[in-house]
Amino acid sequence: MRPTDTSNPDYFHKVVDCQWGCPAHTDVPEYIRMIAQARFSDAYMLNRVSNVFPAILGRVCDRPCEPVCRRGRIEDKPVAICRLKRVAADNRGDITDRLPRAGPKNGKRIACIGAGCASLTVANDLLPLGYEIVMFEKLDCTGGLMRSNIPAFRLPVAVLDEEINYIVDMGVDLRLNSPIDGMEKLLKENFDAIFVGTGAPRGKELNLPGRHDSEHIYIGIDWLESVAFEHTDKIGKKVLIIGVGNTAMDCCRTSLRLGADEVRVMARKPRGFFKASAWELDDAEEENVEIVVNHSPTEFVIENGKLVGMNFDLMEYDIDDKGRIQDTKTVGEQFLPCDDVILAIGQENAFPWIERDIGLEFDQWDVPIVDKTTYQSTLEGVFFGGDAAFGPENIIWAVEHGHQASISIHKHCHDESLTDRLPFAMNLSSAKMGIHEWSYSNDYDVKERRLMPHVSLKERFEKLNIEVELGFSAEQAATEVERCLNCDIQTVFTDNLCIECDACIDVCPVDCLTITENGPEEELRTRLTAPATNLDQDLFVSGKLPQTGRVMVKDEDLCVHCSLCAERCPTAAWDMQKFTLEIPYVEDEAADGLPAKEVA
Amino acid sequence: MSYISKPKISHPRLPKNELGLTARDYEGGMSTLCAGCGHDSITGAIVQAVFELSIPPHGLAKLSGIGCSSKTPAYFASESHGFNSVHGRMPSVATGANAVNGQLKYIGVSGDGDTLSIGVGQFIHAVRRNVNMLYIIENNGVYGLTKGQFSASADIGSKAKKGEENLQPPIDACLSALTLGGTFIARSFSGDRDQLVPILKAGLIHNGFALVDIISPCVTFNDHEGSTKSYEFTRQHYHPVIHADFVPPSEEIKAKYEEGEAMPVKLHDGTQIVLRKVGKGYDPTDRGAIFHYLDEHQKAGEIVTGLLYVDEAPPDLHAVNNLSSTPLASLSNDQLCPGNAALQKLQARFR
Ligand SMILES: Cc1cc2nc3c(=O)[nH]c(=O)nc-3n(C[C@H](O)[C@H](O)[C@H](O)COP(=O)(O)OP(=O)(O)OC[C@H]3O[C@@H](n4cnc5c(N)ncnc54)[C@H](O)[C@@H]3O)c2cc1C
Numbered sequence: 015m016r017p018t019d020t021s022n023p024d025y026f027h028k029v030v031d032c033q034w035g036c037p038a039h040t041d042v043p044e045y046i047r048m049i050a051q052a053r054f055s056d057a058y059m060l061n062r063v064s065n066v067f068p069a070i071l072g073r074v075c076d077r078p079c080e081p082v083c084r085r086g087r088i089e090d091k092p093v094a095i096c097r098l099k100r101v102a103a104d105n106r107g108d109i110t111d112r113l114p115r116a117g118p119k120n121g122k123r124i125a126c127i128g129a130g131c132a133s134l135t136v137a138n139d140l141l142p143l144g145y146e147i148v149m150f151e152k153l154d155c156t157g158g159l160m161r162s163n164i165p166a167f168r169l170p171v172a173v174l175d176e177e178i179n180y181i182v183d184m185g186v187d188l189r190l191n192s193p194i195d196g197m198e199k200l201l202k203e204n205f206d207a208i209f210v211g212t213g214a215p216r217g218k219e220l221n222l223p224g225r226h227d228s229e230h231i232y233i234g235i236d237w238l239e240s241v242a243f244e245h246t247d248k249i250g251k252k253v254l255i256i257g258v259g260n261t262a263m264d265c266c267r268t269s270l271r272l273g274a275d276e277v278r279v280m281a282r283k284p285r286g287f288f289k290a291s292a293w294e295l296d297d298a299e300e301e302n303v304e305i306v307v308n309h310s311p312t313e314f315v316i317e318n319g320k321l322v323g324m325n326f327d328l329m330e331y332d333i334d335d336k337g338r339i340q341d342t343k344t345v346g347e348q349f350l351p352c353d354d355v356i357l358a359i360g361q362e363n364a365f366p367w368i369e370r371d372i373g374l375e376f377d378q379w380d381v382p383i384v385d386k387t388t389y390q391s392t393l394e395g396v397f398f399g400g401d402a403a404f405g406p407e408n409i410i411w412a413v414e415h416g417h418q419a420s421i422s423i424h425k426h427c428h429d430e431s432l433t434d435r436l437p438f439a440m441n442l443s444s445a446k447m448g449i450h451e452w453s454y455s456n457d458y459d460v461k462e463r464r465l466m467p468h469v470s471l472k473e474r475f476e477k478l479n480i481e482v483e484l485g486f487s488a489e490q491a492a493t494e495v496e497r498c499l500n501c502d503i504q505t506v507f508t509d510n511l512c513i514e515c516d517a518c519i520d521v522c523p524v525d526c527l528t529i530t531e532n533g534p535e536e537e538l539r540t541r542l543t544a545p546a547t548n549l550d551q552d553l554f555v556s557g558k559l560p561q562t563g564r565v566m567v568k569d570e571d572l573c574v575h576c577s578l579c580a581e582r583c584p585t586a587a588w589d590m591q592k593f594t595l596e597i598p599y600v601e602d603e604a605a606d607g608l609p610a611k612e613v614a
Numbered sequence: 615m616s617y618i619s620k621p622k623i624s625h626p627r628l629p630k631n632e633l634g635l636t637a638r639d640y641e642g643g644m645s646t647l648c649a650g651c652g653h654d655s656i657t658g659a660i661v662q663a664v665f666e667l668s669i670p671p672h673g674l675a676k677l678s679g680i681g682c683s684s685k686t687p688a689y690f691a692s693e694s695h696g697f698n699s700v701h702g703r704m705p706s707v708a709t710g711a712n713a714v715n716g717q718l719k720y721i722g723v724s725g726d727g728d729t730l731s732i733g734v735g736q737f738i739h740a741v742r743r744n745v746n747m748l749y750i751i752e753n754n755g756v757y758g759l760t761k762g763q764f765s766a767s768a769d770i771g772s773k774a775k776k777g778e779e780n781l782q783p784p785i786d787a788c789l790s791a792l793t794l795g796g797t798f799i800a801r802s803f804s805g806d807r808d809q810l811v812p813i814l815k816a817g818l819i820h821n822g823f824a825l826v827d828i829i830s831p832c833v834t835f836n837d838h839e840g841s842t843k844s845y846e847f848t849r850q851h852y853h854p855v856i857h858a859d860f861v862p863p864s865e866e867i868k869a870k871y872e873e874g875e876a877m878p879v880k881l882h883d884g885t886q887i888v889l890r891k892v893g894k895g896y897d898p899t900d901r902g903a904i905f906h907y908l909d910e911h912q913k914a915g916e917i918v919t920g921l922l923y924v925d926e927a928p929p930d931l932h933a934v935n936n937l938s939s940t941p942l943a944s945l946s947n948d949q950l951c952p953g954n955a956a957l958q959k960l961q962a963r964f965r
Pocket residue numbers: 074075076127128129130131132133150151152153156157158159160163164192193194195211212213214215235238260261264367399400401402406407408409410412
C-alpha cells in the first residue's frame with residue numbers, strides 16, 4: 015500500500031465515526047468532553063454551529079452517528095450521543111448574547127418557501143451576512159413537520175419555539191398564511207435567489223377496495239397534523255396502523271393518547287425489515303402497541319357503510335443467510351376488526367405549484383432535478399433543500415442541505431462559481447500535557463450505556479403533550495460521557511522516529527498495530543496482529559521505517575484512543591493529537607475570497 | 615511506566631488456543647520498565663510462545679533474579695507460579711524447584727548482569743546439570759536497574775552513555791554453554807519476533823537446559839551511538855545463520871526445503887523443529903565447528919543468531935539423578951516420609 019496521506023482531512027475525519035456519520039459533521043467528542051467539564055453552554059453552542067437545533071435534535075434526531083459509533087464495535091452499545099446533546103441543551107445557561115446577529119444589510123433579498131428546518135437553516139446562515147430573508151409559509155406557524163407531525167410527547171412545543179425563535183428573531187421577514195401557488199409569479203418578484211424548503215408533504219395512498227367508502231381511514235401525516243393543530247381529538251377503540259416506519263410509530267402512540275386501547279401496527283414483512291428506528295419501536299412496544307408481522311393488506315371491509323375491519327394476506331418469506339428475501343408466499347388470509355385505519359406507508363414530495371414550462375426541469379418520477387453539491391435546480395438562482403430536494407429524510411439532513419444551499423446562494427449572489435467551494439480543512443495539536451498526562455480522559459471506562467428514564471405509563475397518557483423522556487440525570491450524564499472513546503484524539507505517527515522496539519504493538523489493548531513488510535491491502539489485512547476484517551475502516555500505513563524498511567500498520571477499526579501506544583513509545587513516534595475539522599460555512603466563504611467580480 | 619493500566623477489553627476476534635484462551639489471557643501486570651525497553655518486547659514474545667503452545671497457566675513456573683530483566687516475570691502469565699530470587703541465584707532455586715516437581719514448565723528470566731556477572735557460578739552448574747528449563751538472558755550489556763554500569767557481556771570498545779569505553783573482554787553465554795555441554799543453545803534479538811517465538815517454543819519443549827541469549831537493548835542507558843547493544847547496531851550487525859521452524863506433533867512438515875538446506879530435529883514429545891540454514895557453511899550439529907564459527911564472527915563484530923545448537927539425547931537432571939517423576943507435593947505422606955526403618959537402612963549405607 016502507498017503510505018497513508020494523513021494531510022487529507024478525510025483520513026482523520028473518518029476515524030471520528032460519529033462526526034463522519036453525522037450529515038452536518040457535528041463535533042461529537044468535543045462537545046461530550048465539554049459536558050464532562052460541565053461546560054454546557056459551550057457544548058450547546060458548538061452543536062449549534064453545525065446542527066442549528068441542539069435541543070430539538072437532542073430529542074428527536076434520527077442519530078445516524080450512533081449506529082456507526084466505535085464503542086458499538088467494542089461492546090454492544092454505542093455512546094448515547096443524542097441524549098448527551100439534550101444534556102447540553104437542558105443545562106445550558108443564557109446563551110442569547112452568543113447567538114449570531116443579523117449583519118448590516120447587503121442589499122440582497124432571498125425568498126425561502128416554507129418555514130421548516132431547511133429554510134430556517136438558510137435564514138440562520140445568511141442573516142448574519144446581511145441578506146434579507148423573506149420566508150413564505152402556507153400554515154399559520156413555523157416549524158414544518160417538526161411541529162405538525164412530530165408529536166409533542168416527543169418534542170415539546172416550548173423547545174421548538176425557543177430554537178426557532180433564535181432564528182426568526184434575528185430578523186426574518188416571516189409571512190405566515192402565505193402559500194406560494196406559482197413559481198412563475200414569485201420569479202417575477204425579483205428576489206436575488208429562491209430557496210424551496212417545502213418538504214415532502216404528500217402521504218402515500220393505499221388504493222385497495224373500500225378505501226374511499228369510509229371517513230375512518232386517514233393518511234398518517236395529515237392525521238398527525240390535524241391532531242397537532244387540535245382539529246382531531248379522538249379516535250376509536252381499535253386502530254390499525256398500516257406500515258411500520260417512524261410515522262407509524264408516532265401514529266400508534268398518538269392513537270393511544272386519544273382514547274384507543276387496542277392499537278396494532280401491521281407490517282408486511284418480518285422484523286429486521288422495518289423502517290422504524292430501533293428506539294422508536296422500543297418506545298411504542300413499551301406502550302403495549304402490538305406489532306403484527308407478515309400481514310399484507312388486501313381490503314378495507316365496509317358493512318352497512320361502516321368500516322368494520324381489514325382483510326390481510328398472511329405472508330411467508332424465504333430469507334437467505336445474508337438476510338435477503340429470496341421468495342414470498344401467501345399462506346392464508348385473516349380479517350382483523352377495527353374502528354379506524356391510519357395509513358403510514360411513506361411520503362413523497364409534490365410540486366403542483368411549480369409550472370412545468372419555466373425551465374425548472376423534473377425527472378421521470380416528477381421530482382425536480384437538483385444538484386447534489388450545489389442544491390441548485392436547473393433554473394439558475396432557484397435552490398432546493400430538506401425533504402423537498404431528494405425526498406423525505408430527516409431534520410439533520412435538512413439542516414445540512416440548508417448550510418450547503420446557503421453557500422450556493424451566497425456564491426450565486428456574488429457571481430462566483432457554485433462548484434468552487436472551500437474544502438474541509440483540519441487542525442491537529444498535541445494532547446500531551448506531561449509524561450503520562452493527556453488533555454483528555456484516556457482510560458477506558460467499562461460502564462454500560464445509561465438508559466433514558468421515562469414518565470410512568472400511567473401518567474404519560476393523561477395529556478397528549480406530556481414529554482415521555484425525562485432526560486439524563488446529572489449522574490447518568492457523568493457516567494455516559496466517560497463512555498466516549500475520544501476518537502478525535504488521533505494517533506499520529508512519525509515514521510523516521512520509530513526504532514522498532516515493538517512497545518506500542520504489545521501494549522495496544524485491541525491489537526491495532528503491526529510492524530511488517532508492506533504489501534497490497536487485501537493481503538496485508540491477512541497478516542496483521544489481529545484480524546482486520548472490517549473493510550469499512552481504513553488501514554494506516556507509514557512510510558518505510560528507518561532501521562529495517564518495514565512499515566507501521568494501524569487498523570483503525572477498534573482503536574480505543576487510550577494513548578498507551580504514545581505513552582509507551584520511547585521516541586514519541588506516536589503522539590496523540592486533537593483533530594479539529596474545519597467545516598466551511600457560508601461565513602467562511604464570505605470571509606475568504608473576494609467576490610470574483612471585484613477581483614476582476 | 616504508565617499511569618493507566620492496559621484496559622481489559624480486547625479485540626473481539628482474537629484467535630484462541632487449544633484451551634480456549636487468547637494471548638491476552640497470558641498477560642501479566644503493566645510493565646514498569648522504561649518505554650521501549652527490549653525486555654518488554656521479549657515479554658511479548660514469551661506471551662505469544664506460551665499461548666501458542668497452549669500451556670495451562672497453572673502448569674508454568676517463572677523464576678528470576680534481580681535486575682530490570684528479572685522484573686519481567688511479573689509482566690506475563692499472571693496466573694502462573696513465580697519466584698523472584700536474590701541476585702544471581704535463580705539457577706539454584708530453579709534447580710531445586712525442578713528437582714521436586716518435574717511436571718511444571720520452567721521459564722527462568724535473567725539479565726546479563728544477573729547471569730554472567732554475579733550469577734555466573736550458578737549459571738554454569740545449571741547448564742552442566744541440564745536442568746529441564748527455558749533459560750532466557752535478556753542481554754543489554756549493562757546493569758540497567760542500577761543505571762547502566764557495564765556488565766560482563768559488554769564488548770571491548772563499547773561505549774557507555776557518558777563516553778567511557780569498556781576494556782574487559784565479554785563473557786559470551788553461548789560460547790560458554792557450548793563448552794559446558796549445553797544441549798540447546800540459541801541467540802536471538804528482542805526486535806526479531808519471527809525468529810524468537812519458534813526458538814522459545816522449542817526451548818520450552820526441549821528436554822533439558824534451553825539457553826536463549828537475547829540481545830535486548832536498554833533504551834535508557836545503552837541505546838546510543840558507540841554502544842554495541844543498541845537497536846541500530848544490532849540491526850546493522852545482525853547475522854542470522856539458522857532459522858527454526860516449529861512443527862507441532864499433530865502437524866506434518868508441509869513447507870518444501872531445498873536439499874541440504876534443512877535439518878529436521880525431533881524433540882522428545884514428537885514436535886519437530888526444522889533448522890533452516892540461512893548462513894553459509896554452518897553446521898548446527900558440530901559443537902567444535904560452531905565454537906569456531908561463533909568466535910570468529912564475534913571477533914568480526916557480527917552477531918550470530920538462530921537456534922545454534924541442539925542435542926535432544928543427553929539425559930536431564932531428573933534422569934541423571936533418578937528423581938521422582940511424580941511431584942513431591944503429589945506423593946502420599948508414607949512415600950514422602952517412609953518411617954524410622956527406612957531411615958536406619960539409609961544411614962547404614964554411610965557407616
Ligand atoms: C410523522 C413524522 C415523524 C418524524 N419524526 C422525525 C424525527 O423524529 N426525527 C427527524 O429527524 N425527522 C423526523 N421526521 C422527518 C422530518 O420532520 C423532516 O425530514 C423535516 O421536517 C424536513 O424539513 P423541511 O424543512 O425540509 O420540510 P418541512 O418540515 O416539511 O417543512 C416544510 C414547510 O413548508 C411549508 N410549505 C409547503 N408548501 C408550501 C408552499 N407552497 N408555500 C409555502 N409554504 C409551503 C409547509 O407548510 C411546511 O411548514 C418525521 C417526519 C414525519 C412525517
